[in-house]
Amino acid sequence: MAGKNMIIAQSGGPSSAINASVAGAVARAMADDKIDRVLGAINGMQGFLEKKIIDVSAQMRTTDDFELLVHTPAQALGSSRYKLPRDSEEIYEKVLNILKEYNVGYFFYNGGNDSMDTVSRLAAFFKKRGEDIVAVGIPKTIDNDLVETDHTPGFGSAARYVAASVAEVYLDTIVYPIPAVTVVEIMGRNAGWLTAASVLARRSGIKAPHLIYLPEVIFDPEDFIARTRQLLESERQIVIAVSEGIRLADGSYLADTGAAEDMFGHKTLGGVASTLETMIKERIKIEKLKTRAIQFSTLQRAAAHMASDTDLRESYECGYRAVEAALQGVTDVMITIRRASDEPYLTSYAASPLSGIANKEKKIPIEWISKDGVDVTEEMVRYLTPLVRGDATEKMRGGLPEFFKFDTSEFVDPKRLR
């Protein structure tokens, strides 16, 4: 008896680890008779609704393909910011019809908060309609802001990039015997986990980052200037790590206050780092003071060459376990990582109900932020340390990374699936 098919799609912002989850899910599915084909929707639910569906299992032919996919950054199946409308029964009906048309019994969505909301709504709808289709979420976000799970796949790699790059930027800045302030801007609009990870730069035996500004703490410009000025009395060069999401007491994003007019008279967002750099230039008058703003931009989420091995392994495992849970009939869950201890680093996996996860946001607990609000505690360091561990030796050819690419030139004809 032929089994059902499964389908997987990816969503949200890119990360270096998200494809490892697909690799893990496909590997588990292809090892089981109950699952016939592994389908993939291109560009998340948006592409799904347009039936942009490929036969993933047919394209994963060798162990090399799997390894290459694990180390390829950003969504190999494409992403989308499209969110299923909550109250449109019609759209859920359409999703269901497509799933039936493609004989799908297992639905997987690999993404962050919004994606988990979609999975939960779909699972509820299938149940309500008495359909035998399970829906399981696979976590992914460099922001590390999903609840119930100790951390999210994608975070460790981005954290490793941030920590190593802050250390390297610091080494760069100290070569000249002149005072210098470098402001490094790190992603994370509401949760400061990735900015906090800059603290690991200090494990390289350096003092940077000298200040850490998180979105969890209200930003006080006067205090910022006073601290920077004071630091420059003892340190010649300092590096400040700042989250893109820091806000003033009135709740406004600092990035917005830096709005400058460009050459054509348009308002442009200068970015937090540029705004702070300008404040320093304006307020701190030290001879020859060199200031610099650096945005890690998309590099921090796409730099597969700095992926953490721990992260890639866990990301693979989350995909693998999602399929395993689905095969057992479990639905309306997300795979979560539970930590038993930091050192040795011991974890287990669970399938946690989405009701407790979707639309919630995990911020840094206040106890993990230093009392002065510009640093993190030793607990945070212990939490972060195992996540960046291991050099995920990418597939390199001639010194440059190789990537896996799905052929999306042809979509699956559902008539040929049965």
Next chain:
Amino acid sequence: MAGKNMIIAQSGGPSSAINASVAGAVARAMADDKIDRVLGAINGMQGFLEKKIIDVSAQMRTTDDFELLVHTPAQALGSSRYKLPRDSEEIYEKVLNILKEYNVGYFFYNGGNDSMDTVSRLAAFFKKRGEDIVAVGIPKTIDNDLVETDHTPGFGSAARYVAASVAEVYLDTIVYPIPAVTVVEIMGRNAGWLTAASVLARRSGIKAPHLIYLPEVIFDPEDFIARTRQLLESERQIVIAVSEGIRLADGSYLADTGAAEDMFGHKTLGGVASTLETMIKERIKIEKLKTRAIQFSTLQRAAAHMASDTDLRESYECGYRAVEAALQGVTDVMITIRRASDEPYLTSYAASPLSGIANKEKKIPIEWISKDGVDVTEEMVRYLTPLVRGDATEKMRGGLPEFFKFDTSEFVDPKRLR
């Protein structure tokens, strides 16, 4: 009979490979009886004149120290932008007196164009005064703009970082099904070698960069807009690599025309990438067009985690050979790399007279730039390919790089040297 001491100093901008030259020089010197101690001046000639001199050989105790130094980015001995005044006999006299005070017979300067000018002037001065002190230059610059040498240590690692990062940024940008233009700004004020290296991103099987703008070619804004618009008709997402040094027909830097007023009313340099991004936003009206400007900033020169193994080995070799040449009494030279073939990659080393090197600048030959001026030729690809080869496995501990640090808390007392 006790030998003479040698001294080495570093100068110019940071790179991931510059310390490998110091390691090579120290290794060769410590293996020879003719050289007693290896001294290091902190912060180039500036620190030298202030007698900020440390005993390098006393701090290099284990093979691990050497390996760590090879993989540490930016000048471990510090740098300086200070240039010896050309016409001040007095300052050369002062340098000579310090060298004699420290019983130095071998002087090495590790840097770019300006540093080579300094070495040449010092060598000439020592000769004129009949002093038995040799001066040898060790090349280093990510700009790859020194003449006589096939390429410069530091370039290959920066090139590898640029190529891999452009590829990763491209993978990041293609995940959404919306049109997008990403402009990536790369260092190189007058020579476009590093920007040209972005072409190697295509070796990862991708089309980016779609356009390459070099300082060797006059920048035409109208042509830029026309090409970008045309590309967007066939490609959904494009990445444009641009040198920070591109200029308009009147010779002005494009970066300067992007000057915007910051929140305090000051003129700030927006950077070339931001200027071009703004031009695209203004001139190309495509629905939902996403634009982004990324500056690789100091990351491209300090990212030791992406150092090319070829580069580090050659950098080490240049330092090693500099000491070897000096021991043979050769002076007023710089170590150069000669390439015999691209594939297999075969090279030899020489000591070339500084008269033909100092104050000259090697730009990209016009034949290596495509006829349309927005790409490079296959010759350029063949030239670049071997230079990025090899993953220079850094010393990692817990997934993060470890660095070597000289102890500069105490300087050498010259009285204790004899």
